[in-house]
Amino acid sequence: MAVNVVPGSPAFYSDPMRFPAFVLDQAGDEISATVTELSDDELPPGEVLIRVEWSAINFKDALASRPGNRVARRFPLVPGVELTGSVEESTHPSWAPGQRVLVQGYDLGVAHHGGFAGYARVPAEWVVPLPDDLPCRTASIIGxxxxxxxxxxxxxxxxxxxxxxxxxxxxxxxxxxxxxxxxxxxxxxxxxxxxxxxxxxxxxxxxxxxxxxxxxxxxxxxxxxxxxxxxxxxxxxxxxxxxxxxxxxxxxxxxxxxxxxxxxxxxxxxxxxxxxxxxxxxxIDTVATPIAARRMLWHDMANEFPLLHCEDMVDTEIGLADVTSALARAMDAAVRGRILVAPWR
Ligand SMILES: NC(=O)c1ccc[n+]([C@@H]2O[C@H](COP(=O)([O-])OP(=O)(O)OC[C@H]3O[C@@H](n4cnc5c(N)ncnc54)[C@H](OP(=O)(O)O)[C@@H]3O)[C@@H](O)[C@H]2O)c1
The missing domain is CATH 3.40.50.720 (NAD(P)-binding Rossmann-like Domain)
Incomplete structure (x- = not known):
C-alpha cells in the first residue's frame, strides 16, 4: 500500500470547515492511503456534522485497506468504522451543537466516510448519545x-x-x-x-x-x-x-x-x-443493530463495563500518519486491546 503523507500547517486546520483525513483510494488492483485535507463539502450527505475526537482501529478497517477486499464499497473512502466526538452542526431536532455522541456500524467507514478524519457527517438515525458519565475517550476504548x-x-x-x-x-x-x-x-x-x-x-x-x-x-x-x-x-x-x-x-x-x-x-x-x-x-451482527437497541445498549454500557480496566486495554494512541502501520499490526494479530486514533493529533 503506497503512503503519501501531506503535512498541513496548524493554521490551516484552524478553519473549522477544513480538516485532516486518512483517505483510501483504488487504482486497478492497488489500494493507496493518503493523509490529506478535506473540506466539509466533500463529506457525504447527512443531518449531523460531528467533530471527531477519537476513532479506533478495527480488524474490519484492516480488511478494507487490502487489495481485492469486499469490505470497502466506495473509493475514495475515509475508513474508520467507529467514532466519538461532539455535534458541530445539526439540521435534525434531536441533535444540538456540543452534544457528545458516538457512531458505529451501518455504512460508516465502508460505504460512507468514517472516523479517520477531523469531521464526519452522518444520518441522524446513526447517532448514539453518550451517557454523561462516559467520556468520549472511554467510550472509544470500549468502542x-x-x-x-x-x-x-x-x-x-x-x-x-x-x-x-x-x-x-x-x-x-x-x-x-x-x-x-x-x-x-x-x-x-x-x-x-x-x-x-x-x-x-x-x-x-x-x-x-x-x-x-x-x-x-x-x-x-x-x-x-x-x-x-x-x-x-x-x-x-x-x-x-x-x-x-x-x-x-x-x-x-x-x-x-x-x-x-x-x-x-x-x-x-x-x-x-x-x-x-x-x-x-x-x-452476532453489530453492523445493522437497530438504532433503538444500539442506544439502549450504550445507555447500559457505563454501568455494565468495568471502566477501571479501560486504560489497561489501550495499546497505543496514534494520529492519522500512523494509521497505515496500525492497520498492518491489526492484520498481523499484533495488537493488545485497542489502538485509539486521534485525527487532530
Ligand atoms: N460480528 C460483528 O458484529 C463484529 C463486530 C466487531 C468485530 N467483529 C469481528 O471480530 C473479530 C475480532 O475483531 P477485533 O476488533 O477484536 O480484532 P483484533 O483486535 O484485531 O483482534 C483479533 C484477535 O484474534 C486473534 N487472532 C488473530 N489471528 C488469529 C488466527 N489466525 N488464529 C487465531 N486467533 C487469531 C488474536 O488474538 P490472540 O493473539 O489473543 O489469539 C487477535 O488479537 C474480527 O473478525 C472482526 O471483524 C465482528
Missing part, C-alpha cells in the same frame, strides 16, 4: 469491540447461561473484542478462560479477569467428533478451527456466540454438537 462483547454476553445470558454452568471460553482474547469480553464476563461473575496466541500477555489477561489462560490450541487433538464438555459457553471472535473446536467442547445444551473471522471464515464441523448435545451456535 465497537466492547459493544460486540456486550451483545455476546447478552446472547449467552438470554440463552440461559449462568456462572454455575462452568467457565466461559473467550477466543482471540488479547484482541479488541476478546479483551472486552474477558473484562465484561468476569465483571458479570463468570469464570473466564482466555485463549490467546500471545504467550507474553498472560498477565494482561489475568488482570482483565481471566482465571486461566490457554493457547490458541485449547483442546487435545484426540481425533474424536465430540470432545470433553469443557465450557459453560463460548465467546468466539476468531472463527475457523477455533469455532469448530468450541462447538465440539462446549457443554451439553451450551451456546457458542460467534462474531468474527480472524482465524478464517470457513467452518469445518459436524452436526453432532447440535443433534447429540443440543449446542446452540448464536451469530
Amino acid at each position: 465497537l469491540a466492547g459493544f460486540t462483547a456486550l451483545v455476546s454476553l447478552r446472547r449467552l445470558v438470554h440463552h440461559g447461561t449462568s456462572p454455575g454452568d462452568g467457565p466461559i471460553l473467550v477466543t482471540g482474547a488479547t484482541g479488541g473484542v476478546g479483551s472486552a469480553a474477558v473484562a465484561l464476563l468476569a465483571h458479570a461473575g463468570f469464570e473466564v478462560v482466555a485463549s490467546t496466541g500471545k504467550a507474553s500477555e498472560h498477565a494482561y489477561l489475568t488482570q482483565l479477569g481471566a482465571s486461566r489462560v490457554v493457547g490458541r490450541q485449547f483442546t487435545a487433538a484426540d481425533g474424536r467428533t465430540l470432545g470433553p464438555e469443557l465450557w459453560g459457553g463460548v465467546v468466539d471472535c476468531v472463527g475457523g478451527s477455533a469455532l469448530a473446536e468450541a462447538l465440539r467442547t462446549v457443554r451439553y445444551g451450551g451456546a457458542v456466540v460467534a462474531s468474527g473471522l480472524t482465524g478464517g471464515h470457513e467452518l469445518a464441523t459436524t452436526v453432532y454438537p447440535f443433534i447429540v448435545r443440543g449446542v446452540a451456535l448464536l451469530g
Whole structure:
C-alpha cells in the first residue's frame, strides 16, 4: 500500500470547515492511503456534522485497506468504522451543537466516510448519545469491540447461561473484542478462560479477569467428533478451527456466540454438537443493530463495563500518519486491546 503523507500547517486546520483525513483510494488492483485535507463539502450527505475526537482501529478497517477486499464499497473512502466526538452542526431536532455522541456500524467507514478524519457527517438515525458519565475517550476504548462483547454476553445470558454452568471460553482474547469480553464476563461473575496466541500477555489477561489462560490450541487433538464438555459457553471472535473446536467442547445444551473471522471464515464441523448435545451456535451482527437497541445498549454500557480496566486495554494512541502501520499490526494479530486514533493529533 503506497503512503503519501501531506503535512498541513496548524493554521490551516484552524478553519473549522477544513480538516485532516486518512483517505483510501483504488487504482486497478492497488489500494493507496493518503493523509490529506478535506473540506466539509466533500463529506457525504447527512443531518449531523460531528467533530471527531477519537476513532479506533478495527480488524474490519484492516480488511478494507487490502487489495481485492469486499469490505470497502466506495473509493475514495475515509475508513474508520467507529467514532466519538461532539455535534458541530445539526439540521435534525434531536441533535444540538456540543452534544457528545458516538457512531458505529451501518455504512460508516465502508460505504460512507468514517472516523479517520477531523469531521464526519452522518444520518441522524446513526447517532448514539453518550451517557454523561462516559467520556468520549472511554467510550472509544470500549468502542465497537466492547459493544460486540456486550451483545455476546447478552446472547449467552438470554440463552440461559449462568456462572454455575462452568467457565466461559473467550477466543482471540488479547484482541479488541476478546479483551472486552474477558473484562465484561468476569465483571458479570463468570469464570473466564482466555485463549490467546500471545504467550507474553498472560498477565494482561489475568488482570482483565481471566482465571486461566490457554493457547490458541485449547483442546487435545484426540481425533474424536465430540470432545470433553469443557465450557459453560463460548465467546468466539476468531472463527475457523477455533469455532469448530468450541462447538465440539462446549457443554451439553451450551451456546457458542460467534462474531468474527480472524482465524478464517470457513467452518469445518459436524452436526453432532447440535443433534447429540443440543449446542446452540448464536451469530452476532453489530453492523445493522437497530438504532433503538444500539442506544439502549450504550445507555447500559457505563454501568455494565468495568471502566477501571479501560486504560489497561489501550495499546497505543496514534494520529492519522500512523494509521497505515496500525492497520498492518491489526492484520498481523499484533495488537493488545485497542489502538485509539486521534485525527487532530
Ligand atoms: N460480528 C460483528 O458484529 C463484529 C463486530 C466487531 C468485530 N467483529 C469481528 O471480530 C473479530 C475480532 O475483531 P477485533 O476488533 O477484536 O480484532 P483484533 O483486535 O484485531 O483482534 C483479533 C484477535 O484474534 C486473534 N487472532 C488473530 N489471528 C488469529 C488466527 N489466525 N488464529 C487465531 N486467533 C487469531 C488474536 O488474538 P490472540 O493473539 O489473543 O489469539 C487477535 O488479537 C474480527 O473478525 C472482526 O471483524 C465482528
